[in-house]
Amino acid sequence: MTTARLSTRAPGGGVGQAVRDGLIVMGRNLRRIPRIPELAIFAILQSIMFVLLFAFVFGGAIPLPGGGNYKEFLMPGIFAQTIAFASATTTIGITDDMTKGIIDRFRSLPMARSAVLTGRTLSDVIYNGGILIVLMLSGLVVGWTVRTGPVEFLAGVGLLLLFAFAMSWIGVWLGLSVPTVEVAQQVGFTVLFPITFVSNVFVPTQTLPDWLRPFAEWNPVSTLTAATRQLWGNPNPFAATGFPAEQPILLTLIWIAIILAIFVPLGVRRYRSISR
Amino acid sequence: MxxxxxxxxxxxxxxxxxxxxxxxxxxxxxxxxxxxxxxxxxxxxxxxxxxxxxxxxxxxxxxxxxxxxxxxxxxxxxxxxxxxIGLSGQYAAVDENLTGRENLTMFGRLYQLPATEARKRADELLEQFELTDAANRTVKTYSGGMRRRLDLGSALIGRPxxxxxxxxxxxxxxxxxxxxxxxxxxxxxxxxxxxxxxxxxxxxxxxxxxxxxxxxxxxxxxxxxxxxxxQVGGERIEVVVRNSSDMGKAAQLLGDGHKLDEHTRRITIPSNGGAQRLVQLVRDLDEASIPIDDIGLRRPTLDDVFLSLTGHAAEQVPVTEEDRLTAQRAAGRTPA
Known part of the structure; x- marks a missing residue:
């Protein structure tokens, strides 16, 4: 056929376009946050509730091996727990987009295919960063403090945000795999509760039965918690010597790499397969 | 060309x-x-x-x-x-938590227009679709017609x-x-x-x-x-008689090839002579003292086309997204 092609502009392409389009979608997601303030408000309230609940209700009943302030011990755990739940934010956001017509609009535009997913995970990192700031402020109020310098403090924050980014990609995959927001929520909480509770977040792992302890120590939420406790000079009692106890920062980075290596390709492939 | x-x-x-x-x-x-x-x-x-x-x-x-x-x-x-290309569907594919202007500008940018051109084009389309007054309101507050216009505007952002x-x-x-x-x-x-x-x-x-x-x-x-x-046939003459008891008599006057609908008292016949045949028929009915409610020359409607082609009438029910998906899945079912 000899039909003249109607192209008026090059569709661009390449990394530059992927970054630009990703940032445009990120901007759109961020713009939505203050328009649905209930979401952010309840996410913050829920986290503050956890701080108060564990600091004042259980705090007195849970002694730390080797002593130390429980609230100072608790806060890095609360941060890690909140960040782990970051995947739920992403899942809900992605599922919401997928069930609305807007995803068809995005897919009919000559934009980078990756932009919907990268835009979502990037905006969720910023969103969770904001919640982290509120949490840290409320932590300071109940008696948490950073005993090291600003470099260590920022390193800890960076680790938390990197972990948030990795967890968001699990959320992407989950969001693309379930039919509705409700199902996404159920699946998310079913997986996240054991991961965050069978950990060193609220209790020292010494108190756990022997068969459960390895899971709690190798669990990425635990290694992240231990890493930030170590970085910030907060109480960090670990049950035994071993790799997770000695190298929590390295192990956390390894976890982040593993999660990204698995879930970025899975998420991207899921997204591509929508058209089949 | x-x-x-x-x-x-x-x-x-x-x-x-x-x-x-x-x-x-x-x-x-x-x-x-x-x-x-x-x-x-x-x-x-x-x-x-x-x-x-x-x-x-x-x-x-x-x-x-x-x-x-x-x-x-x-x-x-x-x-x-x-x-x-531009695509606009039956379900407005816009972000209801963004304003009309934000939607159009974003789609323009993602259509790979430069930022300034995307903004200019967004303003043009808001004007063209009479959405300028609502440009800075979130789409949540729009009526169905406004949403649909914004959706069509979004499809046109790159001048497809x-x-x-x-x-x-x-x-x-x-x-x-x-x-x-x-x-x-x-x-x-x-x-x-x-x-x-x-x-x-x-x-x-x-x-x-x-x-x-x-x-x-x-x-x-x-x-x-x-x-x-x-394709369905040419013009027809339709007569609606006042009393159903007259239907047989009227049908005889209309001649061969007529169709009767007892329920609506309607008699239809293909018309070859057009208007002239209609005039004749009015005279005949009057002479036979058959009171009528309606008589006329009818061209087939697309409804008739549809019925004769598919054996079933076209549905005209507005559908929801769920209905569409269900209907899509049920598309293979054969008609009764």
Whole structure:
């Protein structure tokens, strides 16, 4: 056929376009946050509730091996727990987009295919960063403090945000795999509760039965918690010597790499397969 | 200008598989749309209209067959194709938590327009679709008609040469629908090639140069509205008698080939003589003292076309997204 092609502009392409389009979608997601303030408000309230609940209700009943302030011990755990739940934010956001017509609009535009997913995970990192700031402020109020310098403090924050980014990609995959927001929520909480509770977040792992302890120590939420406790000079009692106890920062980075290596390709492939 | 085809589709097949069933939404659909023309894809719910549009607009891959749009293969050259088409569906594909202006600007940027041009184009479209006053309100606060206009505006952001409109007026009130028709006519005057799907027969009649009737995933007829109508037969004379007891007598006067509908007291007969035959018939009925409620020369409507082609009437029920999906999945079911 000899039909003249109607192209008026090059569709661009390449990394530059992927970054630009990703940032445009990120901007759109961020713009939505203050328009649905209930979401952010309840996410913050829920986290503050956890701080108060564990600091004042259980705090007195849970002694730390080797002593130390429980609230100072608790806060890095609360941060890690909140960040782990970051995947739920992403899942809900992605599922919401997928069930609305807007995803068809995005897919009919000559934009980078990756932009919907990268835009979502990037905006969720910023969103969770904001919640982290509120949490840290409320932590300071109940008696948490950073005993090291600003470099260590920022390193800890960076680790938390990197972990948030990795967890968001699990959320992407989950969001693309379930039919509705409700199902996404159920699946998310079913997986996240054991991961965050069978950990060193609220209790020292010494108190756990022997068969459960390895899971709690190798669990990425635990290694992240231990890493930030170590970085910030907060109480960090670990049950035994071993790799997770000695190298929590390295192990956390390894976890982040593993999660990204698995879930970025899975998420991207899921997204591509929508058209089949 | 040489005649070229903006859209060519050959033997498109799409099968929706679920655990329980397999539905052939498209079953060897062929389609040609010439450049600068409007094709109305007419069919009931679940006939395969939306599936066709989604394949041609690169949202869905066909299981078999091939299609080129604006010279691009819809599967192999999907990304290039996306920069010359616009798509507006029956469910406004805009972000309801952004304002009208934010939506348009974002889509413009993602259409790869430079930021300043995207903003300028957004303002133009807001003006054109009478949304300037609502430009800075979130779409949540828009009426159905406003959302639909914004959605159409979003499809036009990159000045596409080829536009797909999937049931652009489904669910709109009559006034908004007429407004939408005006907008669509204006676009066509500007030279946009348009593929329009509709389950409203009068809409296809009003907007499309050519109508393709689709049923069970296949094109079952194609032509201008007039050609399709003449396919069903020419003019008819219809008489509605006042008393059902007169029906037999009146039918005799009308002669061979009449059709009776006892319920509505309506008698129909193909008319060869046209108006002259009608005048004669009025005299005959008067002479026989048969009171009548109505008499007239009728041209077949597209409803008649549909009925005679498919054996079932076209549905005209506004549908929800769930209905669409259910209907799509049920598209393979055969009519009673």
């Amino acid at each position: 040489p005649e070229t085809n903006a859209i060519t589709a050959e033997g498109l097949v799409k099968v929706y598989k679920s655990r329980k069933s397999e539905v052939r939404a498209l079953d060897g659909l062929d389609l040609i749309v010439e450049e600068g023309t409007v094709l109305g894809l007419l069919g009931p719910n679940g006939a395969g209209k939306t599936t066709t549009v989604r394949i041609l607009a690169t949202l869905l891959r066909p299981d078999a067959g091939r299609a080129t749009v604006a010279g691009y293969d819809v599967v192999k050259e999907a990304q290039e194709l996306r920069s010359v 040469r080829l536009l797909f409109l999937d049931e652009p007026t489904t669910g709109l009130d009559p006034r908004s629908r007429l407004g939408m028709w005006d907008v669509i006519r204006r676009l066509v005057r500007e030279g946009v090639t348009l593929l329009l799907t509709t389950q409203y027969l009068e809409e296809a009649d009003a907007l499309a140069h050519t109508i393709a009737v689709v049923d069970h995933g296949k094109i079952i007829a194609r032509g201008t509205a007039d050609e399709l109508k003449s």
